[in-house]
Amino acid sequence: MWKNSLELLLVHCQGEIGKVIVGGAPEIPGASILDKMNHINTVDDRLRRFVTFEPRAHVAMTVNLALPPTRPDADAGFIVLQADRAHPMSGSNCICVVTALLESGRVRMVEPETVVRLDTAAGLITARARCRGGRCLSVSLDNVPAFALDIDAQVKTPKWGTIRADIAFGGVFYALVDVAQVGLAIVPDNARALAEAGIAIKALLKEQVKVAHPEIASLDEIAYVMFRDRDADGAVRTCTTLKPGRVDRSPCGTGSSANLAVLHARGEVKTGDARLSRSIIGGTFRAEAIGEAAVGNIRAVLPRITGEAWVYGREELRIDPDDPFPRGFALSDTWGPQVGELG
The missing domain is CATH 3.10.310.10 (Diaminopimelate Epimerase; Chain A, domain 1)
Known part of the structure; x- marks a missing residue:
């Protein structure tokens, strides 16, 4: 499924972990980010399970899949991957994604403010990042209508x-x-x-x-x-x-x-x-x-x-064809008594 490995940046927003996949992910079918999210949820959830379940993950975290945008007015796209399903939008994770893309140079940082337009399954999100000295100090998200x-x-x-x-x-x-x-x-x-x-x-x-x-x-x-x-x-x-x-x-x-x-x-x-x-x-x-x-x-x-986020490291997840847990697992001792509902 994957050629070699996945590259992730480790990010947290006010203590909430929102890792960002920035390389190595398979192509997700779909003409829009919404289509791609629905494909993960209804057709093929292997990537989501691989990065959100043990032994490669734990319950108190999210993984965000950074993607090229599917619309011309966006700079990047992303999908929120959690243990139950893929979700269309998350504020803390959006802040993590913007911070990761800017501080890693995947989107060019302009000081004192960089505007990043994100293609999401919920719609276009315009983020204004306050930047100084190569650091993303804070991110203001113009969210979809609530x-x-x-x-x-x-x-x-x-x-x-x-x-x-x-x-x-x-x-x-x-x-x-x-x-x-x-x-x-x-x-x-x-x-x-x-x-x-x-x-x-x-x-x-x-x-x-x-x-x-x-x-x-x-x-x-x-x-x-x-x-x-x-x-x-x-x-x-x-x-x-x-x-x-x-x-x-x-x-x-x-x-x-x-x-x-x-x-x-x-x-x-x-x-x-x-x-x-x-x-x-x-x-x-x-x-x-x-x-x-x-x-x-x-x-x-x-x-x-x-809000603010911090990039605190990076990791590489490798795929071994002999790994007995490619779809991951979760146990109720840490994931809670409702863990069986994850399937």
Whole structure:
């Protein structure tokens, strides 16, 4: 499948690992990045499994596949590869990709600001990187339009009774849940309990809440449950939960965009307003409403997410035809009790 090996840059965004495949990957069929993502999800998932499962990976990380763009107005493309599937967009991973491409010279760095346009399955992302001395100091992402589908949707649960969730799109679909409803606080000691609660709610949402993007038919599932709270300084405390059972270490860019859309729909945010998003370990993103748009007949907000990433190394993954685990494996001791749902 691969000629020799895969080359990856090791990157983290506010503590959330987002490795970037920059060489050696096989050609992924498809005329667009969306087509390529759908091919990975529905036809051939060998690459995704190879880089996201043990023994070459661990649960608390993502791998991003950097690709040539499929549209003339983009500088590069990428697909988010996670243990459950390939996803169309991620704010923290987008920041990782931009930082990796610039600091490795794969996209030419211009100081003090470099504009990088990224082709994603969710649409075109315009990134503005603040650069100095060959370093990418921060990245501001002009995300795809974010919109709320349902405010205060009722979700019946066997453990917490009926809870309320705001259903919104910020690059992928989210269920945003005020964390007090599950009797927890967003603190590091609760990471395991938050992960299990989020994955349990996600399973219930699949049966109770249906979503569909008005313009991209294949985006039709709630990808993540994000718990939220409010800190004393007004920042939104976030905790996005990911299958099979972990929490995002970053403040979550697409989740922060979805939350901005909810605040916009509630009339609590207008163009020019900004909110600080803070992660479970204290990392921060700035989420700003830079304009309004329409997605189909749905009112949307244009989010700008600003954060930082760091390239901390590189690795080469080689393929051995005698390797007994080409598709990888995952065990519940570290991946959590829902690991069986990964297949």
